């Protein structure tokens with residue numbers, strides 16, 4: 001029984017091989033893998049070419065005319081050989097010199113001749129490169145000074161990330177234009193200028209001044225029982241620190257005796273005396289507006305700066 005079944009299968013296979021049905025032929029044609037052989041001469045020729053095409057298929061040779069209708073010609077009445085479907089060859093470049101004119105009436109399989117055994121390969125010649133992706137753009141032209149322009153500024157000057165309008169003033173460090181981490185400007189910010197401080201004599205440091213000008217200290221230079229005075233500009237003008245008199249200075253409406261503080265002044269005595277006998281509010285604010293003069297000179301407060309007429313009408317002792 002098994003022998004009978006195997007025999008039937010073998011007979012079927014032999015029959016299909018010898019007389020392949022039409023639908024099977026079309027499918028093979030779709031794969032481009034069958035060629036017709038018309039006579040015995042061509043049969044041998046094709047067999048030889050098939051062998052070479054199988055060898056050359058891996059090398060990228062092309063079978064021409066395979067998409068055209070082919071049939072198994074039986075002009076001689078003999079069963080013709082059928083070549084197996086070749087492997088799908090990768091796209092190759094066929095030089096025009098090996099193209100042969102085809103007759104439209106006699107489609108036939110034709111294996112492309114191998115290029116003298118050489119394996120076709122892609123080349124980067126000018127012709128082939130023209131159909132490829134264009135190369136990346138060349139770098140920007142050099143500047144007049146020969147240097148390649150670079151993005152040393154981020155964001156770029158024309159970037160949308162850059163704020164419009166003039167560059168905001170971020171304090172003294174903004175002039176360097178390289179640091180955006182400068183502290184925000186405040187009224188207490190200290191400008192970056194060369195220091196004009198002087199070397200204080202021993203015993204005249206800020207700590208020494210804080211010690212001697214404590215809460216209970218009285219450094220006004222007047223009789224201890226004297227109340228706060230109403231100081232007119234003419235009175236203030238006489239207190240210049242010369243001719244044995246103390247130096248008074250008005251700052252924001254308050255009059256201080258700055259003589260005790262002079263040798264403790266970090267800016268030096270001459271600088272301090274520039275405001276002696278006058279209203280030094282503007283001068284003081286131009287140099288060091290951050291200095292807490294009210295606390296430092298609390299023990300030196302003489303009185304209040306008043307108008308000239310107020311000083312004449314009222315007695316200085318009546319000042320509160």
Ligand code: HEM
Pocket residue numbers: 194195196197249258261265266267268271272273274275280283284287288291292293294296297
């Ligand atoms: C209005 C007259 C004054 C002038 C012309 C003057 C001038 C100066 C100058 C030039 C400096 C050095 C600034 C620097 O570091 O380069 C300085 C520092 C200083 N002055 Fe005056 N000063 C005056 C009044 C005062 C008064 C009344 C006080 C008292 C509260 C005072 C307290 C200080 C302090 C504490 C410093 C050190 C500031 C710091 O290190 O930041 N100055 N002054």
